[in-house]
Amino acid sequence: MVLELKLAPKLVQQLVITPQLQQAIRLLQLTRLELVDMISQEMEENPLLEELEEGKESFDEEEQGTSEKVEEPVSTPEHTAEVKGEGEGADEFDWENYLENSNLTSLTRQKEGDSDERPSFENFLTKSATLFDHLRWQLQLSHLTEEEQHAGTWIIGNLDEDGYLKMPLEEITAEVGLPSEVVEGALRKIQQFDPAGVAARDLKECLLIQLNQLSNRDPIAEKIILEHLALLKNRNYPAIAKRMGLSLERVNRAASLISRLEPKPGRAYGSEVAQEIIPDVYVYKVEGEYVISLNDEGVPRLRVNSYYRRILAEGRDAQQNDRKYIQEKLRSALWLIRSIDQRQRTIYKVAKSIVKFQKDFLDQGIQYLKPLVLRDVAEDIQMHESTVSRVTNNKYMHTPQGIYELKYFFNAGIPSMQGEAMASESVKSLLREIIVREDPKKPYSDEKLVQMLKERNIHIARRTISKYREMMKILSSSERRRVV
Numbered sequence: 359m360v361l362e363l364k365l366a367p368k369l370v371q372q373l374v375i376t377p378q379l380q381q382a383i384r385l386l387q388l389t390r391l392e393l394v395d396m397i398s399q400e401m402e403e404n405p406l407l408e409e410l411e412e413g414k415e416s417f418d419e420e421e422q423g424t425s426e427k428v429e430e431p432v433s434t435p436e437h438t439a440e441v442k443g444e445g446e447g448a449d450e451f452d453w454e455n456y457l458e459n460s461n462l463t464s465l466t467r468q469k470e471g472d473s474d475e476r477p478s479f480e481n482f483l484t485k486s487a488t489l490f491d492h493l494r495w496q497l498q499l500s501h502l503t504e505e506e507q508h509a510g511t512w513i514i515g516n517l518d519e520d521g522y523l524k525m526p527l528e529e530i531t532a533e534v535g536l537p538s539e540v541v542e543g544a545l546r547k548i549q550q551f552d553p554a555g556v557a558a559r560d561l562k563e564c565l566l567i568q569l570n571q572l573s574n575r576d577p578i579a580e581k582i583i584l585e586h587l588a589l590l591k592n593r594n595y596p597a598i599a600k601r602m603g604l605s606l607e608r609v610n611r612a613a614s615l616i617s618r619l620e621p622k623p624g625r626a627y628g629s630e631v632a633q634e635i636i637p638d639v640y641v642y643k644v645e646g647e648y649v650i651s652l653n654d655e656g657v658p659r660l661r662v663n664s665y666y667r668r669i670l671a672e673g674r675d676a677q678q679n680d681r682k683y684i685q686e687k688l689r690s691a692l693w694l695i696r697s698i699d700q701r702q703r704t705i706y707k708v709a710k711s712i713v714k715f716q717k718d719f720l721d722q723g724i725q726y727l728k729p730l731v732l733r734d735v736a737e738d739i740q741m742h743e744s745t746v747s748r749v750t751n752n753k754y755m756h757t758p759q760g761i762y763e764l765k766y767f768f769n770a771g772i773p774s775m776q777g778e779a780m781a782s783e784s785v786k787s788l789l790r791e792i793i794v795r796e797d798p799k800k801p802y803s804d805e806k807l808v809q810m811l812k813e814r815n816i817h818i819a820r821r822t823i824s825k826y827r828e829m830m831k832i833l834s835s836s837e838r839r840r841v842v
Contacts, residue, residue: 382697386704387748390657397698406666406684406691409443410659449620459535489521489556489627490693492651496551502544509534509544513557521556521624522564562587568619578604579612590616593839627773637756638763639667639709647719648713652702660695662688704741707751711738712767719767720757725788727781729771773817780816788814798840 376382388396401407438756493514502510504686512534517520530543548557554571558564571576574841582590586598588612599609640651657814666684712735718726732743739746771779773791794812796802802810811818827834 378693378697382700383699383748385697387746387751389752390636390653393698393701396656397660397694400690401660402692404691404694406663406687407660407694408663410661486749487627488577489517489624490521491554492518492627492745493548493551497548500547501790502547503540505536505540506544506547509536509541510548511526513545513548517557517624519624519628520622521553521558521561523557529692553620553623553626554670555620556621561621564621564623565616565619569615576612576615578602578608579615582609582612583616592836600641634755635761637761638705638753639755641709641755641757642711643720644760648717650706650709650713652706652709654702657698660691660698662691662695704745705749705753706741707741708735708764709748709755711735712764714753716767723759725784727767727769727784729779729781730768731770732768782826784829785811785816785818789823789826790830790832793838798838801835801838803835 359381371516385396401409438497494511497507497510497514500510512530516523516530518524527541527545529540531538534541545557549555549567549833551557555564555568557808560566562583563829566580569580571584581602582598586601589595589598589601593613595606595609595613598604598613599606602609606683636653640653641649642649666688669684670681670688713720715730715734715738716728718728733748736743750768753764754761755764755767766783769781769783772782772785773779788811789807792807793802804820804827807823808818808820811823832838
């Protein structure tokens with residue numbers, strides 16, 4: 359038997375993700391800010407791309423035409439095909455003929471509304487003071503010695519975000535090289551700063567510092583914190599009253615005073631900055647019908663530079679390397695413009711489908727939110743579930759009921775006795791309303807909440823109630839109990 363090497367042709371089918379298709383997929387899941395940054399970067403790298411000025415709809419007067427508007431469903435096809443990236447950008451493509459018969463502008467920008475409703479520009483420039491800045495400012499205004507100033511700076515610099523000093527004083531004393539009496543004196547003075555309770559080493563010390571700063575000190579409250587903090591946490595007021603030999607009413611007054619203290623003094627100076635949500639889609643009700651409008655404010659409208667268009671259209675005697683470079687950049691510019699248009703159309707179609715499924719929610723509120731999965735919307739617009747998932751990622755919709763993330767409208771169904779499923783978010787809202795109306799003396803247990811939901815034809819397990827409570831940051835029945 360003779361072994362030899364041979365070349366044999368073989369026909370196979372395989373999926374290939376072209377660079378153009380990768381770009382289209384990546385654009386779908388970008389947020390508005392990320393899209394603007396990506397467009398700006400592409401404009402810097404591609405000389406053929408330029409931004410279309412306001413009031414201009416096309417390149418030249420003879421090419422002026424009606425641009426497609428995403429917010430008008432008439433101009434969009436019934437079923438927009440997904441970007442496949444097949445056969446585009448071939449070298450033998452007739453660019454001159456394409457340029458002569460194509461309008462390469464992106465989607466027409468919506469006319470802006472009243473700019474008075476926009477937030478002030480100063481809101482984006484302000485910088486909130488941190489806990490370190492606030493305490494450092496007070497330290498500089500205090501009459502302290504140079505050694506105390508140095509020790510105080512070390513103490514303030516080692517506070518955590520809640521305002522607690524987790525570093526032992528012995529380590530701070532060793533680091534600053536000062537006597538322990540100086541460091542302890544600086545700590546006591548910082549503990550008198552605003553916010554009250556700052557620089558405490560544990561919860562007991564934090565609460566006691568705040569009680570000592572009150573005009574009317576309560577020795578019973580101080581004793582409860584020192585000796586019965588665990589019972590206080592579980593709201594076991596009868597046990598505290600029995601151990602201290604006091605009436606339940608007196609213990610309740612002291613507990614009420616303690617409940618008004620701040621267990622995390624540094625919370626007001628947290629590092630988290632509230633970011634304003636800019637909706638990607640607006641939904642308005644006009645004459646009984648919901649109208650969908652995409653928000654393209656701030657997104658540059660792109661076109662191909664006319665100078666390079668003329669080089670391809672007229673400069674047939676241009677150098678081969680120059681034409682090849684321009685064709686490559688033109689191919690990239692065309693794909694970017696078409697991908698942005700495709701992204702806008704896909705967002706519009708997904709938003710339109712969501713509005714169709716959740717019309718009752720838009721009319722009447724969260725109690726009428728219906729169960730919905732990605733497959734329902736994907737089948738409605740004839741696209742893949744992964745496409746719908748990318749579109750709904752980190753995008754928001756402004757509705758008559760408020761601003762919601764597109765993912766919010768997709769909920770699992772909770773079975774009911776009547777056969778109709780109920781959205782999980784609706785169940786959470788109903789659960790929250792029941793707990794808000796409960797008697798603080800006798801809060802409902804999870805088992806009782808299960809029975810109450812059954813009376814409303816909602817079948818749900820106790821462990822699911824517990825999971826929903828934790829998701830909504832609602833305490834257990836023992837921790838919600840109040841003794842009035």
